Amino acid sequence: MAGYEDEFTNLLYHSLCLAILGLKGDEMNEIEVKAKLNNEKQVLEKLTEAGIKLSPSLSQQDDIYVALGEDLCGNKKKNVLRVRTQGKEIIFTLKRSRTNELDCIEKETKVSDKKALEDMLDQMSYKKVISVSKKRRKGKFEDLVICLDEVEGLGSFIEVEKTSAEDGEAIQEELFNFLESLGVKREDRVFKGYDTLKYDSINQKGDKNDS
Template sequence: MTDGVREIEVKYRVAEPAALVRALHDRGAVFSAPVRQDDQAYAANGWSYGQSKAGAAFARLRTENGRHTFCVKKPLDNELACAEHETEVLGRAEMHAAILAMGFYPTMRIVKTRRTARLDHMLLCLDEVDGLGAFFEIEAMISGDRPAAEVQQDLDRFARSLRVELERSTETYDSLIRAALSVGV
């Protein structure tokens, strides 16, 4: 395990976003205004789709409201339980070149509109992902050695308690987009 902080999440395809927002509002969650996020995902040279993501490093370059952030995630227990390091950068093009120089290659572009809310220790994200539709993510930042699967069970239990139609996904957006493109959706 790790002594650092891990981002652990669960993700769901959402049939009726308005019903989800109402259910969360009833629990005290107030969503932010929507923001547009333009993400370029990267994988380390030598990794390819079909291989396990556990233990591999992945990078992301995000632009939101004219600000750019660089993030490296390393899935630990599963794709949605990662050690994560993120920082703001000044130039997207320059950072893209640096990421390539570090031995990463671009995989998928993920463009989405995101609304967020905080509830207890959870960050709630309602995403409209271009080419995929509506998704709901619940993220928790966890320190210590608590197993990711246990945290994900707790987050899933919360999601199910909302009593709205949700279809759980264990894949990241880049994998979902790649799968959608391969079947022509």
């Protein structure tokens, strides 16, 4: 029982942190850009030339939760909670967008009991709205993190992220310039997270079936 209470306290603490941090402008935030990866061979060659080594492929499953009565559309400043299963690790993340969906205040912690966490989310009136499975290879270049992702149902993507307290949109332009140096085309840029892309894809299919 003590372990359950500890995780519940931890969850509440991070929820409060997110609500408070949403009112501040001087915190470190996760800022990223992503694009469809239509020229993987060229990008891999450019990464090798830059001395960037990628990790072995790692499987991740992300279960996305929002408050009861909400979805992944509309106001992006709401809390979005993610439960990530990565090997034997369970990572709980809270996100709140700032200037856009890929410019986020983000806090995360590891948990030991996924079922207990799911029960707590249910008690707090959060519902799972989508699950995203992907295989990820990861690398680093200076203060940047580069990810090559194969996302089930969506395809191949490249993502680069940076932690910064500076203006999100200015940093995103800097990050996409880096992607362009790898041969990524500006027309391949994607402005939504995988969860929203998957959510939109499923709902569009549903609309077509209803028509």
